[in-house]
Amino acid sequence: MSNGDTAxxxxxxxxxALCAHGYADLTMQDIADESDKSKAALHYHYDxxxxxxxxxxxxxxxxxxxxxxxxxxxxPRERLLDLIDDVLDKPDGDDQEFGTAILEIRAQAPYExxxxxxxxxFDDYLVDELTDIIEAGIEDGSxxxxxxxxxxxxxxxxxxxxxxxxxxxxxxxVACTKQMLTEYVETHLLADPQEVEA
Amino acid sequence: MSNGDTAxxxxxxxxxALCAHGYADLTMQDIADESDKSKAALHYHYDxxxxxxxxxxxxxxxxxxxxxxxxxxxxPRERLLDLIDDVLDKPDGDDQEFGTAILEIRAQAPYExxxxxxxxxFDDYLVDELTDIIEAGIEDGSxxxxxxxxxxxxxxxxxxxxxxxxxxxxxxxVACTKQMLTEYVETHLLADPQEVEA
Numbered sequence: 001m002s003n004g005d006t007a008x009x010x011x012x013x014x015x016x017a018l019c020a021h022g023y024a025d026l027t028m029q030d031i032a033d034e035s036d037k038s039k040a041a042l043h044y045h046y047d048x049x050x051x052x053x054x055x056x057x058x059x060x061x062x063x064x065x066x067x068x069x070x071x072x073x074x075x076p077r078e079r080l081l082d083l084i085d086d087v088l089d090k091p092d093g094d095d096q097e098f099g100t101a102i103l104e105i106r107a108q109a110p111y112e113x114x115x116x117x118x119x120x121x122f123d124d125y126l127v128d129e130l131t132d133i134i135e136a137g138i139e140d141g142s143x144x145x146x147x148x149x150x151x152x153x154x155x156x157x158x159x160x161x162x163x164x165x166x167x168x169x170x171x172x173x174v175a176c177t178k179q180m181l182t183e184y185v186e187t188h189l190l191a192d193p194q195e196v197e198a
Numbered sequence: 199m200s201n202g203d204t205a206x207x208x209x210x211x212x213x214x215a216l217c218a219h220g221y222a223d224l225t226m227q228d229i230a231d232e233s234d235k236s237k238a239a240l241h242y243h244y245d246x247x248x249x250x251x252x253x254x255x256x257x258x259x260x261x262x263x264x265x266x267x268x269x270x271x272x273x274p275r276e277r278l279l280d281l282i283d284d285v286l287d288k289p290d291g292d293d294q295e296f297g298t299a300i301l302e303i304r305a306q307a308p309y310e311x312x313x314x315x316x317x318x319x320f321d322d323y324l325v326d327e328l329t330d331i332i333e334a335g336i337e338d339g340s341x342x343x344x345x346x347x348x349x350x351x352x353x354x355x356x357x358x359x360x361x362x363x364x365x366x367x368x369x370x371x372v373a374c375t376k377q378m379l380t381e382y383v384e385t386h387l388l389a390d391p392q393e394v395e396a
Contacts, residue, residue, distance in 0.1 A: 022309070024222055100308050106367040107301040110294065111220070120368040155378040159353070161367075162360025169304040169359075170318040180353040188386055 009035055010045065011059045014052060019097040023104035028052070050114060053105065057118035065125060076137030077190060083129060084181055087160050088174045096167070103168045126160070127153045134189070144191050152189065156181070207233055208243065209257045212250060217295040221302035226250070248312060251303065255316035263323060274335030275388060281327060282379055285358050286372045294365070301366045324358070325351045332387070342389050350387065354379070 013035030021030050028049055032039040046052035068086055072079060109116040130153035137143030163177035211233030219228050226247055230237040244250035266284055270277060307314040328351035335341030361375035 096308065100305060103301070103305040103363075106363060107298060107305050109367045110298050110369075116368065123364070123368050123370075151378055151381075154374065155357075155382070158357055158360035158364060158375050158378070160360070161363050162356035162358070165301075165304060165359050165363045166321070166356060169307045170314065170321050171308075172321075176352065177356050180349055180356070183349075184353070 006037075006045070007055075007059075010037065010042065010052070011056055013037070014056045015098070018056075018101035019095065022097075023053075023101045023108070050112065054114040054118060057105070057115065057122075061118065061122050061125070064122070068129060072136075076133050076140065076142055077185070079133045080130070080137070080185055080189070081182060083126075083133065084156070084160070084178065084185075087126065088163060088178050096171075099164060100168045103165060123157055123161075126157050129153075130156055137189070142191055143189055147189060159184075204235075204243070205253075205257075208235065208240065208250070209254055211235075212254045213296070216254075216299035217293065220295075221251075221299045221306070248310065252312040252316060255303070255313065255320075259316065259320050259323070262320070266327060270334075274331050274338065274340055275383070277331045278328070278335070278383055278387070279380060281324075281331065282354070282358070282376065282383075285324065286361060286376050294369075297362060298366045301363060321355055321359075324355050327351075328354055335387070340389055341387055345387060357382075 010031070013031050016034040017026060017030040020034070021027075026049065028042050029039050031052065032042050035042075042052065046055060064086075068083055074082065105115055106119060109119055127150070131149045134143060134147060134149040134152055138145050138147060138149065159177065159181055163172075163174045163181075166172040166177070167174050208229070211229050214232040215224060215228040218232070219225075224247065226237050226240050229250065230240050233240075240250065244253060262284075266281060272280065303313055304317060307317055325348070329347045332341060332345060332347040332350055336343050336345060336347065357375065357379055361370075361372045361379075364370040364375070365372050
């Protein structure tokens with residue numbers, strides 16, 4: 001891909017096509033229809049739908065890492081809650097269609113190693129970020145020193161994954177999970193929960 | 199469906215066909231091939247693949263409710279951990295293929311109201327069971343009286359859903375989640391966590 005703008009255009013078109021058609025029925029033509037490129041031009045850049053979607057998962061990953069990898073402002077508690085907000089709210093707010101397409105892609109991971117590898121990279125990044133924040137909190141004394149940072153981070157990622165799945169499956173709003181997860185952080189992770197409720 | 203054995207046979211065949219083919223590519227012929235019925239006979243009982251799969255989701259629900267709705271032996275703590283085990287381990291142990299097919303079906307819920315309705319019924323049942331156990335634990339003094347039973351139950355269901363999704367998506371073993379969830383119950387739900395660790 002020689003041109004960043006072209007890549008961005010195609011990624012934007014892929015996003016719109018996934019929202020409109022879902023993953024299972026998606027064709028290269030659907031993506032071309034959402035862009036100013038022909039189907040032949042898409043094939044020039046990406047051999048197959050599989051390859052294009054792998055590039056799309058990387059694009060999502062890069063966008064997420066860029067957004068959340070900003071300088072570490074705020075206390076560990078604030079950074080943790082901001083990161084949780086970021087995962088639950090963004091990149092697409094209440095975009096039910098996109099969440100559905102991503103769950104369809106997740107369900108293909110056992111059949112598509114390229115998907116699994118990129119989804120795992122995303123989860124691993126999130127666990128690492130959360131672990132760093134929890135360690136910082138333990139170090140500055142604001143988090144419970146008994147916590148296992150890595151296990152706790154993985155637990156939070158499992159909750160976030162469950163919330164995304166439930167949003168698609170039963171239509172349960174992520175706001176409910178956000179509230180419980182915030183409460184979990186404030187009640188169980190902080191060294192002195194009382195100070196938060198004051 | 200006039201004959202319980204026939205229904206059970208077809209449900210067993212559906213289970214095996216889902217494991218072998220996944221949901222997206224599943225045909226009535228695949229299910230017939232796993233049973234001693236013809237495709238025509240399947241269509242006599244179920245108009246469409248959609249209708250058969252709705253019946254299959256009900257069959258799973260009934261089996262789960264029967265298994266977990268047994269007389270309430272044990273302390274609330276034991277009952278809670280047994281129920282968590284039951285969801286994470288059963289009906290299919292480490293059956294990666296079946297978990298994948300179920301996640302594919304979950305991802306179709308927005309397009310298939312019949313699926314959503316049955317998946318929601320399943321989640322609601324689980325929330326109700328967990329709520330009952332937590333309430334019993336608060337009542338007998340073994341659980342923290344500050345807990346919100348319904349919110350806590352929903353949080354546990356979100357974790358269970360996340361674990362099932364991760365197993366398919368990244369191949370993460372559910373055993374890791376089970377350990378964290380057990381720790382969550384013992385550390386955060388019990389009125390006197392110390393007594394558990396003794």
